[in-house]
Amino acid sequence: MFSCRVDRGPHVRPPSLEAAAEIRAIRAKDRHLPAVLAARAELHLEAKEWEQLIAIGRELARRHPGTPQGWIHWAYALRELGRVEQALQVLLEAEPLHPKVGVIHFNLACYHCLLGDLRSAKRRLERACRIKSDWKTTALEDPDLKELWNHYTPEQIS
Numbered sequence: 001m002f003s004c005r006v007d008r009g010p011h012v013r014p015p016s017l018e019a020a021a022e023i024r025a026i027r028a029k030d031r032h033l034p035a036v037l038a039a040r041a042e043l044h045l046e047a048k049e050w051e052q053l054i055a056i057g058r059e060l061a062r063r064h065p066g067t068p069q070g071w072i073h074w075a076y077a078l079r080e081l082g083r084v085e086q087a088l089q090v091l092l093e094a095e096p097l098h099p100k101v102g103v104i105h106f107n108l109a110c111y112h113c114l115l116g117d118l119r120s121a122k123r124r125l126e127r128a129c130r131i132k133s134d135w136k137t138t139a140l141e142d143p144d145l146k147e148l149w150n151h152y153t154p155e156q157i158s
Contacts (some may be wrong), residue, residue: 034064041073053077061094068098075107084114102131110144121148126157 060070071094
């Protein structure tokens with residue numbers, strides 16, 4: 001079962017123990033670089049260490065707001081802890097910085113749906129689908145959007 005999405009990009013593999021050791025060996029002055037923070041976030045994501053992922057995602061978003069992964073990881077971890085309203089607020093803050101990042105709109109659709117705002121969920125899903133049509137297929141399988149499909153048909157998502 002999955003709940004919304006974390007977009008790792010086309011070439012990112014799951015982290016390994018070797019990766020964790022390499023990250024720990026990075027010089028202190030380089031530990032706040034976007035690639036290093038993103039790698040650390042991946043380690044916490046794979047381990048389902050949500051509080052740590054919140055901290056790293058927030059740090060990545062604050063230090064490097066132009067990097068969408070920080071915002072996405074931060075919000076996703078909040079959602080996994082059941083803090084959906086907070087997750088929504090994080091991505092609403094990120095959206096103006098990343099208006100063409102489909103996973104942000106998709107996850108906003110999930111969060112709106114979980115909070116019972118189906119009209120906003122539909123609108124966000126439509127926006128994600130305009131960016132990349134594959135999001136509709138993903139949405140049909142996502143349990144966070146189940147309530148949306150109780151009120152709309154796939155054909156009504158344009």
